[in-house]
Amino acid sequence: MARLPDRLLDFFPDPTVLLDRRRTVVLANNAARDLLEITAAGQDLAMSLRHPRVLGAVDEVIGRDMSRTVEIVLPGVTTRNFEMHVAGVPPTDSSSTIGAVLVLRDQTTARRAEQMRADFVANASHELRSPLAALLGFIETLGGPAGEDPETRERFLGIMLRESRRMAGLIDDLLTLSRVEINEHVRPKAPVDVATVLVNVTEALSVQARGRNMPIHVNYGDDLPVVYGEADQLFQVFRNLVENAIRYGHEGEPIDLKVEPADSIPGIGKPGIAVKVRDRGDGIPEDAIPRLTERFYRVDKARSKSLGGTGLGLAIVKHIVNRHRGHLAVESELGKGSTFTVYLPSEQDRPRGGRSRQERAQAS
Secondary structure (H helix, E strand, C coil): CCCCCCCHHHHCCCCEEEEECCCEEEEECHHHHHHHCCCCCCCEHHHCCCCHHHHHHHHHHCCCCCEEEEEEEECCCCCEEEEEEEEECCCCCCCCCEEEEEEEEECHHHHHHHHHHHHHHHHHHHHHHHHHHHHHHHHHHHCCHHHHCHHHHHHHHHHHHHHHHHHHHHHHHHHHHHHHHHCCCCCCCCEECHHHHHHHHHHHCHHHHHHCCCCEEEEECCCCCCEECCHHHHHHHHHHHHHHHHHHECCCCCEEEEEEEECCCCCCCCCEEEEEEECCECCCCHHHHHHCCCCCCCCCHHHHHHCCCCCCHHHHHHHHHHHCCCEEEEEEECCCEEEEEEEEECCCCCCCCCCCHHHHHHHC
């Protein structure tokens, strides 16, 4: 059998692995090395892909003229769905070493799109029911004798405008959350200037902050490492956090933004940066902190709705931070305020013991 060029499989977009008849990796393309953390040929597939259904399908077809398709879920920072196709390669002569070809087709986006549609319908129908019922009631009232009273009409129209804006904000946040969740498994790779992002955030919210006499103080640390991400999404993260600080902080008190290097990100261990957003408000009860990023969770439902909150802002923050392989931490003390810290790694993903995709590209 003619030897395959080592880089031939790298032109395949799907993770592809060639195995011999002992289930040993003969060749793997870049996509497979990154996904399965295959550091070298010659290791058993089970060292990289410890999935019983996969290994069972491979053992069944290896060296035989047959194929199998298996759907699997791979855990990680974000779970990913794959459709695995494995085809056996019957021996043609004594020199043939390839026993099977394994290809993984990423189905994560399709599965999340299906879930997104289901979640959107369920969440929208549940959350929109109350404001829609209120609007219908006001419209019916204004259509009767009460509509002739200017004071009643003005008050009801004000409430209707507020409820309509809340529904529009809710739909916008649901769509944003859905878009983020669909691509959460794909980490952004472009370098981002976080300082510029924060400048844009403070400028966008300056009028709102001045309206409550809440100056925004920004403190940048020295020698900040480069982080990788998507500027628009990080803008949304910090806008949501600063906007919450304006809403829930005490009027007349400042908001502090601090950016500093982080030697080891909690739960991840990688170096990066920490962006802290601190308000001086009522604080958050300790038992509520773990639930802050749940959809529609509100510590004070009445106050949140009166201030225009949809209950989705911190859920959006969590999923964007997850996409950037970062970490969100919350500290709070009742009566003194809260600090939300976003950790962002400065290193690109790389297989353990191997080189990063960027390093391999430079070396080739």
